[in-house]
Amino acid sequence: MTNTERAMVMLLEEEGDPGEHAVDPEAEGSSDGFLLCNGQHDEYPDEDTVPIGEAFRLVKHIVSTGSWPADACWVVDR
Template sequence: MIESWVIDDGSPVPVSPEVVRETLRVRVDRGRLETLLTSSSGRSLAFVTNTERAMVMLLDGAGDPGEHAVDPGAEGSSAGFVLSNGQHDEYRDEDTVPVGEAFRIVEHVVSTGSWPADARWVVDR
């Protein structure tokens, strides 16, 4: 079975790999800095950005600490990650990736169900 993904905003329509990058860009442009995608197998893909960097997490289900994309060697931290509940977060830059890379990672996960072979990530389980 091929896994399909929907944006967790009430719409039952799956988002295709061909449009997920542009969909995220439009949401960010409209000030929606957090997007949660849910798969037909019950997994979740979380994307939250400050428009320059993004946290990308892949979770196997509710309560799973998951895995997240990393940028080894990045120094410092960045603020401005605004969650849908209004919470403002700050993350170490090594625990986030540049937003363009985050778009690429999300597109690949939606397309294949797994991280890109050349992406770096950390398992938080």
């Protein structure tokens, strides 16, 4: 999910799984403009999202390997 500047990148094992998500531990503040499929607009702390370029890098790696890159920062939400 993205607001075009930052993205929330999640890795889920199955439907309903709280999963894991990428983090930016040094980020401060929050960003809004995240539009959910139900029309809801959300705001998230920047530490729980990553810059859009990093999001593309993470997703590309996850799609090709099925796991996070070794240098990625992420947390388990399970």
